[in-house]
Amino acid sequence: MDPETDAHLRIGFIGAGNMAFGIAKGIISGNVLPANIKVSAPSKRNFGRFQEIGIAGTNSNVELVCGSDIVFVAVKPHLVREVLNGISPYITDRHIVVSVAAGVTLETLQELLPENTSVIRLMPNLPCIVQEGALLFTRGSCAKPADGALLRSLLQHCGLVEEGPEAWLDIHTGLSGSGVAFGAGRVLRDSGKHPAQLRSEVCTPGGTTIYGLHTLEQGGVRASTMSAVESATERARQLGQKSTTRK
Template sequence: MPEFTKSVGFIGAGRMATALARGCVESGLMTVGQLISADPSLDARHAFADQVAGVAVFDTNEPILARADIIVLAIKPQVMPDVLADIGNQVTEQQLVVSIAAGVTLKKLAKALPTDSRLIRVMPNTPCLVGEGASCFSRGSSATDEDAEDIRLVLESVGRVFEVAENQLDAVTGLSGSGPAFVYKMIEALAQGGTQMGLPEELALELASQTAKGAAQMVLTTGLSPAALREQVTSPGGTTVAGLEALAKLEGAEAFREAVVAATKRSQELGES
């Protein structure tokens, strides 16, 4: 594990901030002394402290601004204007500002912060909570290669990470940001099919979940395309063909594609508002 000497402060102590902080500690990337968090919600502060024992948690942002090398804005988009107004004139040129708020562009961040602030925008997803995240980030014009590497290391502590152009982040939001909900819907439907055909509910759900996990891992580790892997389990006149024909008849696969498109378009709309 590379030596990571920076301090990271989270403005917002919700689930994603908690997941990132816990990942950094459990992976050995950072110690609790390098982390700090702030949130006005007492419940959020208690939950963060329970999950990441030993990390200092505050009810105001001042300690973050005074101590953190990297400031992570782990807040909802609708409260971003108020937070930026609060911290805007206190961020220094030595600090990197990272946003994980969906739809808040680098341009909007730059407008509210000092000129030439170092900015990075991140789109994580909820499987970060179990160390299986898929995160993408885009850097602002003043962010350095070192800044990008720092964020890559933090995000790798909770899953896989990719750098993309900012104009691709809406599609990332539609695919990996919203995608877990689509996969949960698929797992739910698979389990319901198993139950309908006689399996106990608990067993059907466990089989569906493990099947989805195993199939995804096959794509990630074999280097084969989903189409090639699908062909490996599809025999002429067999059970899989029957199932795929039913899926095609109901346009099931196309529905998932359209779900990503719809989620991406909504992300674009939110970014324009």
């Protein structure tokens, strides 16, 4: 895509959570000016970090949509219907709507938006925050190849971006979207946060990651990991003792 095209795009994020922030950070690492990006949420409490990087906030989804060319719907899945019903009358043929809500299908998104709307489902993951993400997207029936190419261009600084069939998205959510919570080393290092805090940030109540972690706990992964480290440590001690007793 033409970098000049990206630079003049107006981009809106409905939802001010971690994914919206990570994607926004990646986008402004490219050619899009922070002044051309806006975020909306019911409360102002999450606007601070956006404002620190030059992105303005609003409490009005309608205001955001009317001033945007690309709209990222970055809310929890159970809120998608309410949000789309509210903005649908203001979506025009110039808009590209990108949903990052886990599990909400393209069919559902297209039913809730005006006919012929360009809709794309995107599954990012937390390392987008440090531009080391893995992002998979699928175009809806009315989204053109050029729309996909534009999205890929915008997100190139967020990490690896690929297009694939919708059937892959839930797999990506479970493996790459939730899986990084099971060992996101660079995010942990760069954020300076306690591991428990990092885990809580990707564990939406009732979401995919917390279910995965619950299964790991049921399988005794923590005890098994501790035992493995203890066994390896003890074996290292044994080998060390053997090496010092040899003449």
